[in-house]
Amino acid sequence: MSDTDDTTTEGPTRRDALKYGGALAAGTALAGCSDLAGQTEDSEPESGDGSYSVTMAPMGEVSFDSPPESIFTRLTHHAGMAFALGRGNDVNAMHAPDYYDQLWNQFTERLPGVTLDWSGLYSSWDPGKEKLYSLDSDIHLADPASVNALDSWNTTDVEEIRDTVSPWFGNTFSDRHGEPPAEWADRYEYYTLWELFEKVAAVFREESRYDALETIHADLLATIEADLPPEEERPTAVIAGMSDIESMYVYTLDTPGFLIEHVRPLDPIGALGDDISSGDTIDMEGMLEADPDVLFSLGGMHPQTDMPGIRSALRNHAVGQELAAVQNDRVYAQGARYQGPILNLFQLEMTAKQLYPEIFGEWPTYTDGPYPELPEDEQLFNRQAVADIIAGNH
Incomplete structure (x- = not known):
């Protein structure tokens, strides 16, 4: 890892309010694209205990007990979705935060009363696993396949963070329909920007903001x-x-x-x-x-x-x-x-x-x-x- 050693942190899941469900559970394969095809709903209805789930490739079905609060991101299409949902200042990491803080604020100038501050956040292009433990985010709004594609990460690392910190939820190879790592290829699906945004809005229970x-x-x-x-x-x-x-x-x-x-x-x-x-x-x-x-x-x-x-x-x-x-x-x-x-x-x-x-x-x-x-x-x-x-x- 880029800023960690090879020590694996073990222990029970530390975030009871957010739990991962579905095909990426430990020891099982992810749902393939065929399993996702034809699904028109972004989130499943709440159960009796208030939990709900959202399905998107490549993760499959991801379950939540409440909307996430602190938000880890890598790329700015995901950070921009949090921003659109009124959660931009809950982002705790992103690629080149100072650069994109300056760029995004060129546009927010024309939105009355809207402010955004991403300056000084953790720069997460190649995130350190131990840093993700210390950030202790409620959600990793990032594509696990794109993280897995980094030389410093492997499938075990991705699953460890999912199981012991919080879920991954993101899709990056829809950027230009690139090939994900081989182990993710049969479970990948491509979305438009606004299809992705609809899925992310469902995670935060912000469907009405998305609709507007x-x-x-x-x-x-x-x-x-x-x-x-x-x-x-x-x-x-x-x-x-x-x-x-x-x-x-x-x-x-x-x-x-x-x-x-x-x-x-x-x-x-x-x-x-x-x-x-x-x-x-x-x-x-x-x-x-x-x-x-x-x-x-x-x-x-x-x-x-x-x-x-x-x-x-x-x-x-x-x-x-x-x-x-x-x-x-x-x-x-x-x-x-x-x-x-x-x-x-x-x-x-x-x-x-x-x-x-x-x-x-x-x-x-x-x-x-x-x-x-x-x-x-x-x-x-x-x-x-x-x-x-x-x-x-x-």
Whole structure:
């Protein structure tokens, strides 16, 4: 383990209020995807003693006696779900907490009365097992298969934490439908961001918050879908990480999963060739070969990202200056790939404006600072309504 020795902590389950149930019980296999297929309910009704269960791959059925309070996370799509449910400040760990605290707060600025502080939390990309004991979380809102994929963890470690601290509940390989470790492959299932969010909301018994946010999400998608131009009028686009414009990692627009769930409903035309896969790196000549009408810069809204500098570097580059996106000032900042539901709403709105300004309204030229304050009649969803839901006033 990264910050532990090989000692295994033994003892009875320390958390009677949260118990793991179903196919991942010690010594048994997880339920396969076939066992999960066709289940339409996110949670089973409460039993006489108040317990309830929620089923999601790859864990199977997970039982609870009460909603979790302290929340361990690894990736920000799970932390963002806790935030959407009014539990953002109950998160005690996440990947790169200071980085994502700054990024998320670029968006919370536009939600009246909503605050969030993830600064200084435990950075949990490769969590130490003993650290999970000391955090003593009520739930590990993280994918056990993705933890198992770490070199420092094995199946026994994952089961030990589940049995002696608290359950795992998460799904990460839905990000772009990647392959989980072999021992998890026959029990894995892929979900959209909002399908995952519905499951997480059921864990916290926050179904009404989910329903309220999903109504806003559905209305936003309906607004977008009603006004999309025909295919021949849509721009070509590339999504790229641009911290080094000589070696940019890219995502193709036909990538499945929730990493580009804010772009897919807008249906731009992918500019990259079939020989390029998501996660590949390309140089400036490769980008010119694609020559997108629109170039999205991943993480461009983070306070540490210099968007004016990126645009300037492209304009001053012998090859970059030939890109259509550069010549037409269509190099746009994006937020986070591992977006939770709230960032997904903002990023759907901003991407709609970036791709189709003549339909959804102009996107301000973003240089720095928080999400631009758009006039109310140009907003594609109601900020106050979202803030009220997060606060529980819905």
